[in-house]
Amino acid sequence: MLVDLHVHLRGTLLRDTVISLAKRNNVSIPASVISASRYGWHDFPSFLKSYDLITSVVKSANDLEQVAASYLQRCSMLGGSYVEFMLSPPDLARTGVPFFDQLRALQAAADQASQEWGVHSRLIATAVRHLGPSAAIEAARMATSMRSDILVGFGLTGDENQHSVGDFAEAFRIARSEGLKATAHAGEHCPAETVIEAIEILNLDRVGHGVRAAESPNVMRQIASARIPLEVCLSSNLALGLYPTIAAHPIGRLANAGCVIALGTDDPSFFDTDLSQEYALAQTAGSHLSNHIINKNAIEAAFCDERTKAALAARLNK
């Protein structure tokens, strides 16, 4: 079994799906972008631009259901058992898909995946950091406006260099007050200390990436002793140039320091990866982390209910 704890739903869009949704929804995407390797981006700003362009083909609840079900089916073929998707509710609400319909679409995909392919899934509603604190509060209000079994967490994605983490405290307070678990991208593009800052200010249960914690023994010690899991996305880190090679990736040092490591694919279609490749990479990174340990960490770190966790643990230990 394999677990994907960090994947942006629309980052899973395959080329064929982009083409068919663009046609269905009358969205014009330059052929050169669609056919380019990794959709033609070359650095973080151009990645964000390419991401916005490619993901603009998703317009309806049906599209959302199709994209989610497609990814869950692919995960099941790779041995996946559990996925937590990230999606920013206001993005699609702006294109005319109310949050209720987004939830219903993702629940339908999740039901199909658990019944037909044995893959469980949940949703983390996210705010986008570079859109600023007011938009984050809007995302938190939308996320907490209705209850759903599938919605389990609130997260912060986007450009870490924009705004200070404290600007998002209110959004996380709103989300947590309604029982949502919390994760935020930190320590990916910014230094080690920002991981502790995000954990403390946003009251995080997990950290998205957090790999730059490895630059500070003191930060690694604090994360390890607090047992705050890191959602490590190896191919993403390599593709975005955080580390030149997998041998240079700090996953091994983080694990040796006692940090709790889980894995994610991040935006697999933009980073040319999949779930099994991430687990294989972790083995080649000199981390001494077995798949069993990573999965055990991931199940404990998952935001789902205890019953689902117990079912996953039983599958792991079979």
Ligand SMILES: [Zn+2]
């Ligand atoms: Zn991410």
